[in-house]
Amino acid sequence: xxxxxxxxxxxxxxxxxxxxxxxxxxxxxxxxxxxxxxxxxxxxxxxxxxxxxxxxxxxxxxxxxxxxxxxxxxxxxxxxxxxxxxxxxxxxxxxxxxxxxxxxxxxxxxxxxxxxxxxxxxxxx
Numbered sequence: 001x002x003x004x005x006x007x008x009x010x011x012x013x014x015x016x017x018x019x020x021x022x023x024x025x026x027x028x029x030x031x032x033x034x035x036x037x038x039x040x041x042x043x044x045x046x047x048x049x050x051x052x053x054x055x056x057x058x059x060x061x062x063x064x065x066x067x068x069x070x071x072x073x074x075x076x077x078x079x080x081x082x083x084x085x086x087x088x089x090x091x092x093x094x095x096x097x098x099x100x101x102x103x104x105x106x107x108x109x110x111x112x113x114x115x116x117x118x119x120x121x122x123x124x125x
Contacts, residue, residue, distance in 0.1 A: 004049055007042045041065050 014022060021027035023036040041062050048059025 004042070004046050008046045011039055011042065038066075 018029075021029050021032070023032060023039055025033040025036060029035075045059055045062040045066070048055050048062065051059070
């Protein structure tokens with residue numbers, strides 16, 4: 001009950017900070033539909049906590065909807081991390097190719113330096 005109360009207490013500051021567009025699916029705010037669904041579930045869950053019988057069971061089902069939302073959110077985070085990991089892997093591959101190229105250039109330059117040093121030594125002798 002305390003957690004549900006905290007969720008209900010979270011709604012007014014959210015409206016005050018973000019405005020009603022935060023919950024309006026047609027406002028252009030990203031994920032506004034999910035924010036509205038969350039708010040509806042929070043309010044219904046809070047109301048059903050005080051009821052008895054079948055209504056209380058409906059409240060328990062609403063808790064399952066909140067858990068589903070959390071699972072969906074975690075799935076989105078995992079997808080985002082996977083995409084980030086893929087991007088970082090591409091950057092790493094590019095850096096490794098560039099490093100290999102620079103190593104080859106360094107080796108060629110070192111060999112040219114040795115040849116030039118030998119020529120200098122030959123002309124001085």
